[in-house]
Amino acid sequence: MNQEWTQLKATVPTSQLDTACAVMSVINAQLMIEDYSDFSLNGMYGELVDEQILEADRDHAAVSVYLPADGGVADAMAFLRERFAAEGVDAQIELVGVREDDWAEAWKQYYKPIHIGERLVIVPQWEKYDAAEDDVIIRMDPGMAFGTGTHETTRLVLGLLERYTEPGVKMLDVGCGTAILAICAAKLGASSCAAYDIDPVAVKVARENVGDNACSDLVSVDQSDLLRSVPEGEKFGLVAANIVADIILRMAPDIGQYMEKGGVLLASGIIEPRAAEVEIELCARGFSVIERAAENDWCALALRWDG
Numbered sequence: 001m002n003q004e005w006t007q008l009k010a011t012v013p014t015s016q017l018d019t020a021c022a023v024m025s026v027i028n029a030q031l032m033i034e035d036y037s038d039f040s041l042n043g044m045y046g047e048l049v050d051e052q053i054l055e056a057d058r059d060h061a062a063v064s065v066y067l068p069a070d071g072g073v074a075d076a077m078a079f080l081r082e083r084f085a086a087e088g089v090d091a092q093i094e095l096v097g098v099r100e101d102d103w104a105e106a107w108k109q110y111y112k113p114i115h116i117g118e119r120l121v122i123v124p125q126w127e128k129y130d131a132a133e134d135d136v137i138i139r140m141d142p143g144m145a146f147g148t149g150t151h152e153t154t155r156l157v158l159g160l161l162e163r164y165t166e167p168g169v170k171m172l173d174v175g176c177g178t179a180i181l182a183i184c185a186a187k188l189g190a191s192s193c194a195a196y197d198i199d200p201v202a203v204k205v206a207r208e209n210v211g212d213n214a215c216s217d218l219v220s221v222d223q224s225d226l227l228r229s230v231p232e233g234e235k236f237g238l239v240a241a242n243i244v245a246d247i248i249l250r251m252a253p254d255i256g257q258y259m260e261k262g263g264v265l266l267a268s269g270i271i272e273p274r275a276a277e278v279e280i281e282l283c284a285r286g287f288s289v290i291e292r293a294a295e296n297d298w299c300a301l302a303l304r305w306d307g
Contacts, residue, residue, distance in 0.1 A: 156300035157268035179206035268300035
């Protein structure tokens with residue numbers, strides 16, 4: 001039986017192509033790049049060049065990955081929207097050969113209840129689920145935001161979150177996406193959770209999810225470029241960042257000032273080849289590694305702030 005594939009394509013200004021490739025490679029390292037900015041004719045062989053290339057936009061380039069049609073395309077698309085926004089990349093994202101209005105409903109068939117850790121169960125809003133006595137249920141509608149529990153990075157950080165959320169802790173979720181981490185922390189006993197995302201679409205989705213999970217009195221969601229909007233002097237006992245390695249490294253010099261001494265940082269979204277680099281940088285900034293979790297080519301870290 002032949003595998004069906006979906007082409008996920010991002011078109012960006014040529015000046016941002018390298019950054020776009022770095023973000024896309026987090027999803028799949030096998031990239032297809034369309035860049036005609038350096039293409040030129042010497043006049044002799046112009047008639048041999050395809051007309052489509054001759055008329056190609058020299059100011060924009062495209063990078064694509066191919067994913068199994070049932071292999072987390074919705075989460076991948078949401079991941080790209082969020083990460084491109086965080087990196088300031090002006091990207092036009094499209095699913096090639098798929099009508100977006102059809103996809104908006106069709107992808108839901110691949111999103112089912114997910115058990116994570118010992119008690120967490122992520123349940124789509126449209127699914128019925130008979131909860132066991134000890135289940136902690138989080139109802140999610142991802143909309144166009146990243147973080148549904150289907151991606152390895154989210155599963156890894158949720159497993160750590162379940163172990164390190166102490167009753168009464170103040171929690172900060174940086175790059176919150178759907179706010180799944182803040183909602184989980186609230187349901188696991190956190191006294192308050194502040195969630196931030198740079199993408200206004202993610203903020204809207206996150207606020208809806210917070211309301212749907214009856215957590216509005218515990219979880220606040222606001223727009224911010226990483227830590228920029230976190231009130232000065234605010235301290236948290238638990239900080240979660242399910243973001244790519246480069247952005248975690250960018251936050252490394254500043255994150256400690258928002259943490260209580262002995263507080264825990266959960267860092268996820270790290271591809272395995274970058275894990276050692278992230279560990280070294282955070283440890284040089286006053287953290288010590290408590291736990292390291294891995295799945296496929298992804299890594300998540302739990303680190304204590306030693307000050």
